[in-house]
Amino acid sequence: MQALKSRFKYLFTSTKGLILWAIAFVMIITALWMPLSGPMISWGIRDIAVDIIGYDLVHSEREGRLVMLYHSIAMAVVAIVVYMITGYFKMEEHYRVWANATVTVGYHLAAIFGMWFAYFGHNWTHHALYLFGLSLVFFAGMILAVALWPWQDKYKIKDPKSPYGHTKSGLDLERTALWVLVIAMLGSAALGAWAGAYFGNGFEAFLAEDTIRHPYKTLQQKAVIGHLHIMLALIAMSLPVILSRWYDFKGILHNIGMRLMIFGGVVITLGAWSVTVTPHAHTIIYFGATASMMTALFLVIYGFDQLIKNHVKEEQYEKPTFGQKFKGLFKDPLKFGPLWQMIYFNFTMSGVGIFMAVKLSDIFRVWPHSEERIVLVGHWHVLSGIVATIIILWFADVLGLRGKVRKWFGWSVIIGSDIAFGAVTIYEMKRLFTSEYMEQPVINATWLAIDIGLGLTMLAVGAFLVWRLVDLFKHQGMWTREVKHELGFEPTPTDEMISGETGTEQEVSQ
Numbered sequence: 001m002q003a004l005k006s007r008f009k010y011l012f013t014s015t016k017g018l019i020l021w022a023i024a025f026v027m028i029i030t031a032l033w034m035p036l037s038g039p040m041i042s043w044g045i046r047d048i049a050v051d052i053i054g055y056d057l058v059h060s061e062r063e064g065r066l067v068m069l070y071h072s073i074a075m076a077v078v079a080i081v082v083y084m085i086t087g088y089f090k091m092e093e094h095y096r097v098w099a100n101a102t103v104t105v106g107y108h109l110a111a112i113f114g115m116w117f118a119y120f121g122h123n124w125t126h127h128a129l130y131l132f133g134l135s136l137v138f139f140a141g142m143i144l145a146v147a148l149w150p151w152q153d154k155y156k157i158k159d160p161k162s163p164y165g166h167t168k169s170g171l172d173l174e175r176t177a178l179w180v181l182v183i184a185m186l187g188s189a190a191l192g193a194w195a196g197a198y199f200g201n202g203f204e205a206f207l208a209e210d211t212i213r214h215p216y217k218t219l220q221q222k223a224v225i226g227h228l229h230i231m232l233a234l235i236a237m238s239l240p241v242i243l244s245r246w247y248d249f250k251g252i253l254h255n256i257g258m259r260l261m262i263f264g265g266v267v268i269t270l271g272a273w274s275v276t277v278t279p280h281a282h283t284i285i286y287f288g289a290t291a292s293m294m295t296a297l298f299l300v301i302y303g304f305d306q307l308i309k310n311h312v313k314e315e316q317y318e319k320p321t322f323g324q325k326f327k328g329l330f331k332d333p334l335k336f337g338p339l340w341q342m343i344y345f346n347f348t349m350s351g352v353g354i355f356m357a358v359k360l361s362d363i364f365r366v367w368p369h370s371e372e373r374i375v376l377v378g379h380w381h382v383l384s385g386i387v388a389t390i391i392i393l394w395f396a397d398v399l400g401l402r403g404k405v406r407k408w409f410g411w412s413v414i415i416g417s418d419i420a421f422g423a424v425t426i427y428e429m430k431r432l433f434t435s436e437y438m439e440q441p442v443i444n445a446t447w448l449a450i451d452i453g454l455g456l457t458m459l460a461v462g463a464f465l466v467w468r469l470v471d472l473f474k475h476q477g478m479w480t481r482e483v484k485h486e487l488g489f490e491p492t493p494t495d496e497m498i499s500g501e502t503g504t505e506q507e508v509s510q
Helices: 002-013 015-036 038-042 045-053 059-088 093-119 124-148 173-196 219-246 252-276 281-315 322-329 333-358 360-364 369-398 403-428 440-472 478-484
Strands: none
Touching (some): 002 015, 002 478, 015 045, 015 059, 015 093, 015 440, 015 478, 038 045, 059 093, 059 124, 059 219, 059 369, 093 124, 173 219, 173 252, 219 252, 219 281, 281 322, 281 333, 360 369, 369 403, 440 478
C-alpha cells in the first residue's frame, strides 16, 4: 500500500509526474480513438473497433462527438501548460498547489465524462460532469492569473542591469507576457462558453470548416469560430515564453521579444474576438500574430547561437570553422528540435495561412468546397501537432534522457513529425499543381508519408512512455528522486539514467 501511495504521490503531486501522466493520458485517448480515423475506415479497422469497444456512432451526431473529442484532448494539453508555468515561474506555494490540483481534477472530469457521453450513450449526468470539469480548468486559470500578477514587488527585477527583459520600474516582461496570455485565454474560453450556453436554444453543434462558404452565420457560430482560432494560437504563443526559461533567453532580443509578445497577445486576441462583429478580423489577427512570431524568431536566433557556442566550448575549438559551428546545431536534438519546429511551423502553417488569406478569392474559393475544407482541417491539425512535438522534446530533456537513446528519440520525433506535417501540407495544396483527374498518385504518396511519419513519431513517444512506466515499477527508480526534488525543473541527484553509452552520462538536465 505504501508503494502504491508513493507512486500516486509522484504522478499527481510532483510537476514532472503530473506532466508525465497528462502526456500518457493523451496517448491513451489517441490510441483508443485512432481506429475511428479516416484511414482506418478503408482498412476495416473501425468496424472491428466498434464491435469490440462498443462505440455509439450515430452519423447525425458526428459534429458533437468531434467537439467533445477536441475539448477532451485540449484540456489535457492546457493542463500540461499550467504545470510548465507552475514549475518554472515563482509563485506562492498555495497558488501552485491549488492551480495544479484544480486543473488536474478538471481535465480528468472533462475528458473521461465528455468522451463517455459522446461515444457511449448520452447519460446527461456525464455531460454535467464534463461541464463541471471545464469549469474547474477555467478556475485553475483564474488561480494562475492571480499567482502570476507581475506588479507584485517581490516579482520585480531589482537589478537595473539585469539581462532579462524588464521596464525601468523593474516589471518582469517575461512574467507580464505570460500573464497577458493567461488573461487572454480566460476571456477566449468565456467567449466559447457563452456560445455553448445557447445549445438547445436554436443553436446546434457544428464544425467551423463546414460553414466557411455560408453567406450568413449566427452570432454564436462566429463566437465559436473566434474561440477555436484563438485558443490553439494562445497555447502555441505561450510556449516561446515558457521555454525562454529553459533556454535561459536574455539580452536585448529577450527585452524586445517579450514586449512584442505582450503586444501580439493583446492584438491577436482582440482580433479573434472581433470575428463576431467585423469581416476584417483576420487583418487584425495577422497583425498580432506577426508580432508574436517575432518573439519566437528571437528565441530561435538566441537558442541557435547558444547551441553553437556550447559546442565550440565543449570541443575546445580555438578558431572554429563554419562547418564545425554548423555541426553544433545538430549535436543535441532535444535542444535543437523545439527551435527547429518553430521554424518549420512557418513552412507548414503560417506561410500556408497567409498565402491562403491573400489568394482566397483568386484561388481557394474557386476550388470545390471539399478542397478548401481539407486545407483548413490540415492547417489546425498541423499546428496542434507541432505544439505537441515541442512539448515532448522539451519534456524528454527535463526527465533526463541521455546518451544514444536521447539522440535516437529526438531525431525520430523531429524527422517523423516533419515528414508527416510536410506531407499534410502537400496534400492540402495539391490542387495548385495537379488536377482532380491526376491527383491520385499525389494522394497515395502523401498519405503513405503521413502514416510513416506519424507512425515513427508515435513509436518513439510510446517507447519513451514505456521506459518511464518500467521505471515507475522500480523500487528505487528515478521517480523516487524526482518526487523528493519536486519544485521546478532543477537538476535532480541521480545515479541511474537510461543511456546508450557508458561512463559519465548519468546527470539529469535542468
